Amino acid sequence: MLDSIDGSASRYRLFEYLAASEGEFVSGPVLAERLGFSRQALFKHICALREEGLDIKSVPQKGYMIKNISETDPMSQTLMDFLLRDDPLFNKSIYFPTITSTQHAIKKLAQQDAPEGIVAVADEQTEGRGRRGRSWHAPSSKNLLFSVLLRPELRPGDVQLLNLAAGIAVRSVLKDQYQVDAKLKWPNDILVNGRKICGILSEAAGEPDRIYYAVTGIGVNVNFTEEDMSEEVKDIATSIKIEKGLTVPRPLLLSRILHSLSSYVLDLKKSDGKEKLLFSYRKECDTIGREISVMQDEEKFTGTAQGITEQGALVVKVGEKEKIFAAADVTHLRMK
Incomplete structure (x- = not known):
């Protein structure tokens, strides 16, 4: 699997050259000369890029052109490599049309000593799951499903961060x-209006005093509609498409999320990074201040969420006492 990460260097060079001239035709002879391809090899690479779903126009006597790169969907290995090329952390990716789980793929790479920052992206997962091993299903090619490999300088008790x-x-x-x-x-x-638009799962491997690696999986409901939903999730799930009426290009959304995430992850390596992260989360967390129910180890508690600890755990006032939950299922009961 590691060998597949770099992909086709020649194909990428061709895409990069066309992208630099986005919206303009580049002749076949110019492309062949500049990139050192034969005309036959050039045509082969053009066909391969089109098979990835990239919209490359060709006109006799004019050459080849690619446009609207930021609006491109479906997923493409070459396009992901291009969009992530300047990310300070997440600049290597692997694309799977279908896979059991992107979490499984990244864990396997982690166990092979792969470096931090590799991203696995899939159009479809056959064994996707959330917290406590619950199955998680999504329609193919409608949502954004990916996992990232991290090697954080955190204690195991801080993985919730x-x-x-x-x-x-x-x-x-x-x-x-x-x-x-x-x-x-x-x-x-x-959540959006109480309905889930994104789920996140972080898992770590290590020893009591250190983390060897962590895998964070993210699933964002992007372009599915209510017609795509099963009956059991229609009242509890939503998507960008449902909320805003937008068809969102998933590769661009992926790059935007990863660019944002890389800044927070890299900040955690700084002396004040943890404090800054907690300040931001406490400010934006909609759970704090709400009456909630908490399910942990088959036991249910009801109380008011008070805050977030230094380890990212939830502080809940239950009766006259405060309880701390490092991980649990939470239900919002009332508006603030």
Whole structure:
């Protein structure tokens, strides 16, 4: 799997050259000369890019042209490599049309000593799951499903901070780029009007005093409609398409989320990074101040969410006492 990460260098060079001239035709002879391809090899690479779903126009006597790169969907390995090329952390990706789980793929790479920052993206997961091993299904090619490999300088008890960082990163993109009124629900959901638009799952491997690696999986409901939903999720799920009527290019959304996430993850390596992350999350978390129910180990508690600890755990006032939950299922009961 590691060998597949770099992809076709020649194909990427061709795409990069066309992208630099986006919206303008470049002749076949010029492309062949500048890139050192034969005419036959050039045509082969053009066909391969088109098979990835990239819209490359060709006109006799004019050459080849690509346009509207930022509006391109479906997913494409070459396009993802291009969009992530300047990201300070997440600049290597692997695309799967179908896979059991992007979490599984990244864990396997982590166990092979792959470096931090690799991203696995899929159009469809056959064994996608959320917290506590719950199955998680999404229609193919409608949503954004990906996992990232992290090697954070955190103690195992601080792994919840990765969920918080991912939540802030996704919410900021949804709100700033698409005007979606998204709310953070501790520990790992993003809601719009009480309906789920994003789920996050962070898992770590290590020893009692250190983390070897962590895998953070993110699923964003992007372009599915209510007709795509099963009956059991129609009242509890939503998407950007449903909320705003927009068909959103998933590769661009992916790059925006990863650029946002990389800044929060890299900040965690700084002396004041944890404090800054917690300040931002506490400010934006919609769970704080609400009456909630908490399910942990088959036991249910009802109380008021008071705040977030230094480790990212939830503080809840239950009766006259405060309880701290490092991980649990939370339901919002009342508006603030």
